[in-house]
Amino acid sequence: MVKLTTSDIKTTEVLDWKGLHLFHFMGSSCSQKTRIALGVKGLEWKSHHVDISKFENFTEWFMGINPRGLMPTLVHDGDVHIESNDIIEYVDGAFDGPRLYPADPEEKAFMDASMRYEDDLHLCVRALTFRYFLPVEMMKKPDEAVDVYEAEGAETVGGQVDGRKAIEVNFWRKMNANGGITDEQVIDAVDQFLIAFGKLEERLEQYEYLLAGGLSALDIAWWITVFRITKLGFPTERFPMLFAWYERLLAREDFAREVATPPEVMELSKKHQAACEVEGKSMQQMMAAHGL
Ligand SMILES: N[C@@H](CCC(=O)N[C@@H](CS)C(=O)NCC(=O)O)C(=O)O
Known part of the structure; x- marks a missing residue:
């Protein structure tokens, strides 16, 4: 499961946050998946909407809690979790409610x-x-936005150098080059x-x-x-x-x-x-x- 280590987190104010906070974008499929799971579990969460169409996920602040610059991101009592499927598994284990993962x-x-x-x-x-x-x-995503994304963030996940952003940058550059x-x-x-x-x-x-x-x-x-x-x-x-x-x-x-x-x-x-x-x-x- 992908939980960030303290050294990955550059936006340190979240370390003091209490409760469940979800950073998500309305139309993002990974966010939708996570929101459904939280709903099925019957959990209350504080919404932080991040508009990816306005590149709000490429800001220094957001990249400081998700070095990949991707939605969704969960902050729970100061711990930061990324990757939608991992977030769902984490939440399933941390809270009561209908079980979403099998015991078998x-x-x-x-x-x-x-x-x-x-x-x-x-x-x-x-x-x-x-x-x-x-x-x-x-x-x-205009090249200038991708430039900002590429330059931003320390890019460690779990304390290890992370290659995910390079895959993302390549996707957007290829799309721009091909129109x-x-x-x-x-x-x-x-x-x-x-x-x-x-x-x-x-x-x-x-x-x-x-x-x-x-x-x-x-x-x-x-x-x-x-x-x-x-x-x-x-x-x-x-x-x-x-x-x-x-x-x-x-x-x-x-x-x-x-x-x-x-x-x-x-x-x-x-x-x-x-x-x-x-x-x-x-x-x-x-x-x-x-x-x-
Ligand atoms: N494997 C990741 C994928 C996350 C991902 O790619 N999220 C998309 C939205 S569904 C995103 O944030 N895209 C950034 C962008 O379009 O700038 C997960 O499941 O959380």
């Missing part, structure tokens, strides 16, 4: 591997989001989701939730991915059990509430996806053109 070692081992798999696909989620959610002019997310990135990402969703479908043919024991953090983590990719035009109905599970969880208030998008933003997104379709480049058109 075999189920836990399966879950850990599947949570890592979900996390590894995050840049694929991001690629599709930046291609299909809104036009690239509204989504891109957006390329067709190749779209196809690669869709390919990965077809494989991943096929695996989820197999689980859901056996169980009501991804673990035999009922709703867990694994459902929350994968559901957020499925929700996002579906909203960008992926034909989730190709996987009937996955689609039924997706809809079942979407009907829950504690899930739906955290992914609610302002209607005017949804309108813009629909318009953008319609424009992609006119170009013959919607996600489904790209899939068909590549035999997927």
